[in-house]
Amino acid sequence: MRVLVIDDDIVYRNGISIAAKNRKWQPVACKDIETAKQIIQSEPPDLIISDCLLYDETVIDLLHWMKMQNIAIPVIAVSASDDESLPDKVIKCGARNFYDKLDFNLSKIYEELEKWKV
Numbered sequence: 001m002r003v004l005v006i007d008d009d010i011v012y013r014n015g016i017s018i019a020a021k022n023r024k025w026q027p028v029a030c031k032d033i034e035t036a037k038q039i040i041q042s043e044p045p046d047l048i049i050s051d052c053l054l055y056d057e058t059v060i061d062l063l064h065w066m067k068m069q070n071i072a073i074p075v076i077a078v079s080a081s082d083d084e085s086l087p088d089k090v091i092k093c094g095a096r097n098f099y100d101k102l103d104f105n106l107s108k109i110y111e112e113l114e115k116w117k118v
Contacts, residue, residue, distance in 0.1 A: 001024075001025045001026065001046045001047070001113075001116075001117055002025070002026045002027075002028060002043070002044075002045040002046050002047075003016075003020045003025045003026070003027050003028070003045055003046065003047045003048070003049060003113065004027075004028050004029070004030070004036060004039055004040065004045035004047070004048045004049070004050075004073075005017050005020070005027055005028070005029040005030075005048075005049050005050075006029075006030055006031070006032070006033065006036045006048065006049070006050035006051060006054065006059075006062075007029075007031065007050070007051040007054070007078075008031045008032065008051065008054050008055060009051070010031070012051070012101070013029045013031065014029070016029075016049055016109060017029050019106055019109045019110065019113075020109075020113060022110075023110055023113045023114070025047075025113055028043070028045060031054070031055075032054055032055050032057070033054055033055075033057035033058075033059075033061055033062050033065075034057070036048070036050070036062060037062070037065060040066070040071060040073065044071070044073060045073060046073070046074075046116065047073065047074050047075075047076070047112075047113070047116045048062075048073055048074065048075045048076065049075075049076045049078065049109075049112070050062065050075060050076070050077055050078070051077075051078055051079060051101070052077050052078065052079035052081060052086060052090060053079060053081060059075065059077045059090055059095065060089060060090060060093050062075070063075060063090070063093040063094045063095060064093065066094070067093075067094060074096045074116055075094065075095045075096060076095065076096060076097045076098075076099070076112050077090040077095040077097070077098045077099070078098070078099045078100075078101045078104050079098075079100070079101055080100070080101040080102055086098070097112065
């Protein structure tokens, strides 16, 4: 199982990647939406875990692009933003779940990985 981890914070990105490896997932990581799109097109993952706010694009941009491309990969969105409307926005755009980045701990990461395991 492949999981794509998208985050501009290298520590967070590496932490989720290590957690995925511990559960026998194959993590692929990148820091921006443009690179994520290339990965999705060339070697589609089974799950995407993405920060919401990345450089010039957001996970909402990725979700819209995926919908236009007819790509149906589950997306888990995470953010440390204090924007209270953000969870509703990303869920309405197609994310399967949203977590406050500060609360997205190892047990929740493992729970999500197990939930999407085929």
